[in-house]
Amino acid sequence: MPPAQKTSSKKPSAVSQHTGNGSRSVAALQFTKDQELAALREMLLIRRFEEKAGQLYGMGAIGGFCHLYIGQEAVVVGVQMALKKGDQIITGYRDHGHMLATGMDPNGVMAELTGRRSGYSRGKGGSMHMFSKEKHFYGGHGIVGAQVPLGTGLAFANRYRGNDSVAVAYFGDGAANQGQVYESFNMAELWKLPVIYVIENNRYAMGTAVSRATAQQDFSKRGASFNIPGEQVDGMDVRAVKAATDKAVKWCREGNGPYILEMQTYRYRGHSMSDPAKYRTREEVEKVRHDQDPIEQVRQRLLAMKVGEDELKKIDAEVRAIVNASAEFAQTDPEPDASELYTDVLR
Numbered sequence: 001m002p003p004a005q006k007t008s009s010k011k012p013s014a015v016s017q018h019t020g021n022g023s024r025s026v027a028a029l030q031f032t033k034d035q036e037l038a039a040l041r042e043m044l045l046i047r048r049f050e051e052k053a054g055q056l057y058g059m060g061a062i063g064g065f066c067h068l069y070i071g072q073e074a075v076v077v078g079v080q081m082a083l084k085k086g087d088q089i090i091t092g093y094r095d096h097g098h099m100l101a102t103g104m105d106p107n108g109v110m111a112e113l114t115g116r117r118s119g120y121s122r123g124k125g126g127s128m129h130m131f132s133k134e135k136h137f138y139g140g141h142g143i144v145g146a147q148v149p150l151g152t153g154l155a156f157a158n159r160y161r162g163n164d165s166v167a168v169a170y171f172g173d174g175a176a177n178q179g180q181v182y183e184s185f186n187m188a189e190l191w192k193l194p195v196i197y198v199i200e201n202n203r204y205a206m207g208t209a210v211s212r213a214t215a216q217q218d219f220s221k222r223g224a225s226f227n228i229p230g231e232q233v234d235g236m237d238v239r240a241v242k243a244a245t246d247k248a249v250k251w252c253r254e255g256n257g258p259y260i261l262e263m264q265t266y267r268y269r270g271h272s273m274s275d276p277a278k279y280r281t282r283e284e285v286e287k288v289r290h291d292q293d294p295i296e297q298v299r300q301r302l303l304a305m306k307v308g309e310d311e312l313k314k315i316d317a318e319v320r321a322i323v324n325a326s327a328e329f330a331q332t333d334p335e336p337d338a339s340e341l342y343t344d345v346l347r
Helices: 033-059 073-081 096-101 106-113 147-161 179-190 238-253 282-292 294-304 309-332 338-342
Strands: 016-018 024-026 088-090 167-172 195-201 230-234 259-264
Touching (some): 033 073, 033 106, 073 096, 073 195, 073 238, 073 294, 096 106, 147 167, 147 179, 147 195, 179 195, 230 238, 238 259, 238 294, 294 309
Parallel strands (some): 088 167, 195 259
Antiparallel strands (some): 016 024
């Protein structure tokens, strides 16, 4: 039986603007200096961590799969700024940034990447399968789209328990074409579950351009047949992400059901470390870096607020020190004991 429903006739609050193609796009907030500094630090931590992870992978210290989040930092940082303790996060395999944004220890994340005993999954999960019950982070999932029904289940649990927590299920433009996603949409709206579906549209999925694989390229409309409201968001601007998520969180906490946010973002690296990304030009990547880089946007706004270059360099140096320490820890921490081979494994 579904949980008792709380009906509402409310419409999403009018804090968005319309774009030329009829989609809805949320206007960016104006951040205070403290908010800009906090966003800068969090995004720098993710970027420097991912750069270091890429180096360690190239050295052979990290094995298996490794999908980097470089370029998409504003999405997870902006979303996290709108959440509160108790809200849950679940995502796919490009997940290191999500972990760090929830406050998971860089040492534990990096140690898991190198298969060490202090890793969040005791060295057995690797890049794609880390969890933290304490931080309400439920993975890291390697099967494309599998996290969407699981995230919907987290929202079902919230509704069943009668709390006001919101579940956030991240997935990409490629996963958005999976059938299980639409089954989840249907149940979420039918039972008015408090879940935000964040579609990280980085344009290429595993390497195929959205225009070649997707009939409806406005992902914010994917819930239309289920009456789920959606917004297109500039996922390269942390302020726009925060504004859109504020709106979606309010909608969910008031018992109105699910919400879809299409974050229009871009990954600078290949799909994974084994992907040379020859399906796009170097000029395209460099143009996005130059015109839209999420970290540089914050940096320029801080300079306009009269924050000095020395202070910004100090923040970067502090972040680099944290990341370097995590890399050192991850390479010196002992490997799991052989007795761990069968622990925490369903047999």
